[in-house]
Amino acid sequence: xxxxxxxxxxxxxxxxxxxxxxxxxxxxxxxxxxxxxxxxxxxxxxxxxxxxxxxxxxxxxxxxxxxxxxxxxxxxxxxxxxxxxxxxxxxxxxxxxxxxxxxxxxxxxxxxxxxxxxxxxxxxxxxxxxxxxxxxxxxxxxxxxxxxxxxxxxxxxxxxxxxxxxxxxxxxxxxxxxxxxxxxxxxxxxxxxxxxxxxxxxxxxxxxxxxxxxxxxxxxxxxxxxxxxxxxxxxxxxxxxxxxxxxxxxxxxxxxxxxxxxxxxxxxxxxxxxxxxxxxxxxxxxxxxxxxxxxxxxxxxxxxxxxxxxxxxxxxxxxxxxxxxxxxxxxxxxxxxxxxxxxxxxxxxxxxxxxxxxxxxxxxxxxxxxxxxxxxxxxxxxxxxxxxxxxxxxxxxxxxxxxxxxxxxxxxxxxxxxxxxxxxxxxxxxxxxxxxxxxxxxxxxxxxxxxxxxxxxxxxxxxxxxxxxxxxxxxxxxxxxxxxxxxxxxxxxxxxxxxxxxxxxxxxxxxxxxxxxxxxxxxxxxxxxxxxxxxxxxxxxxxxxxxxxxxxxxxxxxxxxxxxxxxxxxxxxxxxxxxxxxxxxxxxxxxxxxxxxxxxxxxxxxxxxxxxxxxxxxxxxxxxxxxxxxxxxxxxxxxxxxxxxxxxxxx
Numbered sequence: 001x002x003x004x005x006x007x008x009x010x011x012x013x014x015x016x017x018x019x020x021x022x023x024x025x026x027x028x029x030x031x032x033x034x035x036x037x038x039x040x041x042x043x044x045x046x047x048x049x050x051x052x053x054x055x056x057x058x059x060x061x062x063x064x065x066x067x068x069x070x071x072x073x074x075x076x077x078x079x080x081x082x083x084x085x086x087x088x089x090x091x092x093x094x095x096x097x098x099x100x101x102x103x104x105x106x107x108x109x110x111x112x113x114x115x116x117x118x119x120x121x122x123x124x125x126x127x128x129x130x131x132x133x134x135x136x137x138x139x140x141x142x143x144x145x146x147x148x149x150x151x152x153x154x155x156x157x158x159x160x161x162x163x164x165x166x167x168x169x170x171x172x173x174x175x176x177x178x179x180x181x182x183x184x185x186x187x188x189x190x191x192x193x194x195x196x197x198x199x200x201x202x203x204x205x206x207x208x209x210x211x212x213x214x215x216x217x218x219x220x221x222x223x224x225x226x227x228x229x230x231x232x233x234x235x236x237x238x239x240x241x242x243x244x245x246x247x248x249x250x251x252x253x254x255x256x257x258x259x260x261x262x263x264x265x266x267x268x269x270x271x272x273x274x275x276x277x278x279x280x281x282x283x284x285x286x287x288x289x290x291x292x293x294x295x296x297x298x299x300x301x302x303x304x305x306x307x308x309x310x311x312x313x314x315x316x317x318x319x320x321x322x323x324x325x326x327x328x329x330x331x332x333x334x335x336x337x338x339x340x341x342x343x344x345x346x347x348x349x350x351x352x353x354x355x356x357x358x359x360x361x362x363x364x365x366x367x368x369x370x371x372x373x374x375x376x377x378x379x380x381x382x383x384x385x386x387x388x389x390x391x392x393x394x395x396x397x398x399x400x401x402x403x404x405x406x407x408x409x410x411x412x413x414x415x416x417x418x419x420x421x422x423x424x425x426x427x428x429x430x431x432x433x434x435x436x437x438x439x440x441x442x443x444x445x446x447x448x449x450x451x452x453x454x455x456x457x458x459x460x461x462x463x464x465x466x467x468x469x470x471x472x473x474x475x476x477x478x479x480x481x482x483x484x485x486x487x488x489x490x491x492x493x494x495x496x497x498x499x500x501x502x503x504x505x506x507x508x509x510x511x512x513x514x515x516x517x518x519x520x521x522x523x524x525x526x527x528x529x530x531x532x533x534x535x536x537x538x539x540x541x542x543x544x545x546x547x548x549x550x551x552x553x554x555x556x557x558x559x560x561x562x563x564x565x566x567x568x569x570x571x572x573x574x575x576x577x578x579x580x581x582x583x584x585x586x587x588x589x590x591x592x593x594x595x596x597x598x599x600x601x602x603x604x605x606x607x608x609x610x611x612x613x614x615x616x617x618x619x620x621x622x623x624x625x626x627x628x629x630x631x632x633x634x635x636x637x638x639x640x641x642x643x644x645x646x647x648x649x650x651x
Contacts, residue, residue, distance in 0.1 A: 052138045057089050060131035068118045093135045098609045104132040105489065105586070109566040111532060139613070146610065148305045148641035151602040154193035154295040157182045159364055161293075163324035163357070165209075168248060169217040175209035187597025187604060189368050191323075194602065210287035214280045222283055227275055237265040240279060249291040250325055251311040252335070261285060295319065297642050305643045310334035312642075317345075317634055320599045321352045323360040342635065349631055353409045362405040369594050370485065372398055372462040381546050382470040388433070389465075389546045396430040396444065397462040397547070403444050404457070408626045415591065415624040416584055419486070420577040421455040423448050433461065435549060452574040453542070453549065458486065459573050461547030467537075468545035472505035472513065475537030482536040486580060488590025491533060505553055512556045514538070535562030539576030585616070588624060592616050592633075599633050611636045 065084045073084040093100045106112040108129045113119055158176035165171050180202055183195035224243040227233040241261050245253045261282040268278035286292055295315055300306035311334040314326040333339040367373045375398055381389045403425035426447045431439035449455050457463055467477040483489040505513040541560045544550050551558055561571040570576045592615050597604050615632040622628040
């Protein structure tokens with residue numbers, strides 16, 4: 001680990017947000033991140049300079065920066081807002097780990113320095129990358145300041161509402177399907193609290209849904225005690241409400257919260273309603289209460305952070321893994337204040353992931369991470385060109401990655417199987433589409449693969465179709481998807497007024513589609529991005545626009561070869577996946593960021609970097625087990641804590 005010896009030299013240090021959308025409620029201009037930045041600086045300046053054995057910072061890093069980076073990344077006019085020339089020692093690296101992780105990646109992959117600029121020699125390039133990574137790996141994450149961050153009050157999403165009503169009342173009518181669509185915010189997920197607004201039309205729908213689901217619910221779901229000779233109606237109503245309301249609010253309730261509801265029952269009975277209908281009248285008030293519709297977590301005093309109580313933790317955990325309310329066992333453990341104990345929490349995570357309700361985690365997270373929801377909305381392969389692409393085939397394609405994810409959760413499998421595996425999940429129609437014999441019937445089941453041209457999400461029909469155009473494949477879209485969703489490397493937007501490629505893959509002027517793309521890639525405005533994206537996409541060219549295998553396109557043999565900017569060459573999807581598996585740590589880092597954003601229901605910020613690094617280290621140490629990822633997220637600081645609204649004022 002790092003040792004701190006002498007004080008650091010004066011320097012300028014920049015903190016930047018993570019390179020994906022952040023919550024609009026938390027930005028670098030708000031007072032909260034400014035305070036956090038000050039805490040980071042104060043802690044590390046007090047500790048002094050960090051020295052890492054085996055690293056000569058001046059030779060390995062500063063000299064390369066000075067010779068090849070200084071012109072573009074000095075304080076005067078830093079490109080991209082990145083200043084590197086003020087880095088004086090190892091401390092400069094761990095003060096801004098996210099930036100230096102990016103530096104190591106782009107230098108290793110030869111994205112930087114850009115073509116035409118002075119380049120370091122290969123030994124110097126390798127030493128710089130290794131030194132930066134060695135410094136980052138040497139950081140003792142337990143010494144870093146921990147920041148919980150904050151999200152706005154969280155309305156139940158449509159999925160969460162449907163699942164909660166199902167588990168609370170046993171109603172399978174999916175009432176929220178009639179609600180306005182949920183948006184997607186930071187992290188790209190529709191459970192993001194900052195985008196779950198309450199427009200007037202939604203309030204109307206909520207009122208109607210509350211009445212409808214209560215009318216459809218069996219009385220035994222909400223009547224705990226019936227009135228009788230020894231049980232007055234008010235007493236029976238109170239006992240029924242005391243059993244129901246804590247489950248609906250997902251926390252203990254006080255007598256002051258119960259009494260007004262008892263009064264509503266009495267008022268309804270006075271108008272001649274039956275006991276059940278009177279109770280339904282009061283429960284309708286429960287189902288439109290903010291305590292039911294929102295996942296309420298009170299803020300601590302301004303400027304402070306607090307640990308969630310066990311009921312709040314139970315709610316975060318259940319909506320993370322089930323997209324639904326906590327069940328009886330979780331609430332009982334919360335009542336006993338035991339859920340936060342690591343052994344108890346781990347046992348509950350294992351139990352929850354084996355429950356059929358965990359399918360919501362797979363369906364919601366996987367479909368949004370991979371982007372395959374578009375298959376049911378905006379992605380439509382041309383029916384004349386691809387008549388075998390049917391609605392049932394599309395549904396099987398969408399189910400395939402979810403089944404793989406569920407399988408890994410049940411078996412505590414390796415996250416590496418998401419990149420490459422010797423099996424997949426298919427039914428008869430999807431297996432025939434893939435050319436896999438011997439599969440009969442509409443049920444999805446595990447299927448062994450004879451080779452590695454399939455296996456892993458990269459070679460699944462849903463991804464391959466979603467990253468294609470109606471009439472042809474798109475190496476650009478596929479390469480961009482691999483960079484962003486697998487390796488976590490955002491690509492810049494295309495320059496304006498770029499002339500697009502033809503809509504199909506027919507020859508033009510005697511050139512195959514790949515040759516046409518090669519010409520396009522040589523344009524100065526296009527070369528930098530295409531050199532990074534296209535080789536990855538070329539590796540998938542053996543798959544057509546709906547994911548079928550092909551050896552020829554427009555009369556020419558498919559060229560599925562490519563060369564990464566970092567130097568690795570491959571030919572075809574099997575060899576491409578081998579390279580991706582070698583870069584599993586980048587994949588796990590990206591998947592961790594995605595899963596943490598989903599679990600927190602907010603976009604990640606730069607101050608979440610220490611939590612991400614801790615999670616990744618834990619997962620890597622346990623051989624990339626998927627349940628370890630879930631457990632590390634559920635025990636990380638931002639998952640178990642809440643910070644105050646930075647704009648709140650003391651009374």
